[in-house]
Amino acid sequence: MSLTDIKSLNISELTELLTSRGHQRFRADQIYSWLHQKCVTSFSEMTNIPKKLLSDLESICYISVANIEKKLVSSYDNTIKYLFVFPDGEYVEAVVMDYRHGYSMCISTQVGCKMGCTFCATGKGGFTRNLTAGEMLSQIHTAQKDLGIRISNVVLMGMGEPLDNFQNVVRFIRLATDEKGLNLSARHITLSTCGLVPKIYELADLNIPITLSLSLHAPNDEIRSKTMPVNKKYPLAEVFKACRYYADTTGRRITYEYAMISGVNDSDDCARQLAQHIRGTLCHVNLIPVNPVEGTGYNPSKDKRLTSFVSVLSGYNINATVRRTLGSDINASCGQLRGKNLKNKGGV
Numbered sequence: 355m356s357l358t359d360i361k362s363l364n365i366s367e368l369t370e371l372l373t374s375r376g377h378q379r380f381r382a383d384q385i386y387s388w389l390h391q392k393c394v395t396s397f398s399e400m401t402n403i404p405k406k407l408l409s410d411l412e413s414i415c416y417i418s419v420a421n422i423e424k425k426l427v428s429s430y431d432n433t434i435k436y437l438f439v440f441p442d443g444e445y446v447e448a449v450v451m452d453y454r455h456g457y458s459m460c461i462s463t464q465v466g467c468k469m470g471c472t473f474c475a476t477g478k479g480g481f482t483r484n485l486t487a488g489e490m491l492s493q494i495h496t497a498q499k500d501l502g503i504r505i506s507n508v509v510l511m512g513m514g515e516p517l518d519n520f521q522n523v524v525r526f527i528r529l530a531t532d533e534k535g536l537n538l539s540a541r542h543i544t545l546s547t548c549g550l551v552p553k554i555y556e557l558a559d560l561n562i563p564i565t566l567s568l569s570l571h572a573p574n575d576e577i578r579s580k581t582m583p584v585n586k587k588y589p590l591a592e593v594f595k596a597c598r599y600y601a602d603t604t605g606r607r608i609t610y611e612y613a614m615i616s617g618v619n620d621s622d623d624c625a626r627q628l629a630q631h632i633r634g635t636l637c638h639v640n641l642i643p644v645n646p647v648e649g650t651g652y653n654p655s656k657d658k659r660l661t662s663f664v665s666v667l668s669g670y671n672i673n674a675t676v677r678r679t680l681g682s683d684i685n686a687s688c689g690q691l692r693g694k695n696l697k698n699k700g701g702v
């Protein structure tokens with residue numbers, strides 16, 4: 355019989371599990387608090403729970419943990435990159451950024467990714483498995499404990515395509531925003547997708563006020579299909595339509611992430627094409643000079659290009675900002691650290 359990830363259960367499911375096995379209801383609140391507020395990693399730490407109950411739980415459940423395999427601190431800007439390892443030996447990456455408004459953490463939602471974007475180190479390594487909601491929470495729990503801080507913003511933009519792990523990701527969002535848990539504001543959670551159109555509609559209809567961030571990276575289907583295979587299945591017109599639906603349904607502004615790749619997608623004409631698609635919609639454009647990834651041949655756009663691209667967009671009243679790549683000395687773009695670690699261990 356496979357064990358249940360107890361950290362992925364909500365309070366009603368935990369209560370149901372306990373009462374179905376003859377335990378008292380009030381124990382559920384106590385155990386939930388050990389898991390989600392004190393963030394214990396073993397049952398033996400739950401000191402106010404009877405031993406008999408704990409050993410019963412241990413026979414059917416496990417507590418997910420994300421252990422630190424590697425931790426790199428950027429000497430430029432204090433960005434911290436973690437390589438976490440789960441008990442089954444799988445690795446994921448996460449990054450903690452220290453912003454003026456608080457600590458923000460970018461976490462992973464899958465081990466690897468199926469989407470195959472050509473500029474991404476994770477995409478190159480293929481897909482291994484989905485993460486459970488408990489494993490997503492554990493990345494935050496471990497970092498908070500390690501750094502002695504509270505994470506106030508979470509971005510689902512690490513390894514994996516969150517909407518390809520829809521049920522677990524929605525479960526994570528509900529648990530992370532629970533006031534008896536991390537108590538994050540949904541408005542402080544951003545989900546980044548490469549554009550799985552049906553799932554964008556499904557997410558919109560749940561009406562959870564999280565921010566949707568679309569990894570756009572190209573102004574037309576021709577360029578986008580070359581770098582993002584998902585575009586062949588869901589072309590840009592459909593993606594923009596789904597994003598408009600999301601913004602109209604939730605009232606939340608869409609963020610378009612656009613990795614600026616020198617000579618590929620950074621001309622003024624590209625900026626004009628992009629503007630035609632999104633003018634007049636509730637949105638913001640983040641331009642990110644691409645991080646050089648070994649073997650892709652892509653280089654970041656020069657400053658002059660970035661400035662020119664922004665000014666074309668602002669001519670159409672579209673807000674755009676350039677986001678500097680954080681932690682560029684510590685392989686902060688997703689999948690690079692895991693790739694190196696696997697290589698060192700004789701993997702990919």
Ligand code: SF4
Pocket residue numbers: 467468469470471474475476477478512513514515548569688
């Ligand atoms: S960019 Fe995101 S969606 Fe694309 S391959 Fe990388 S992890 Fe997957």
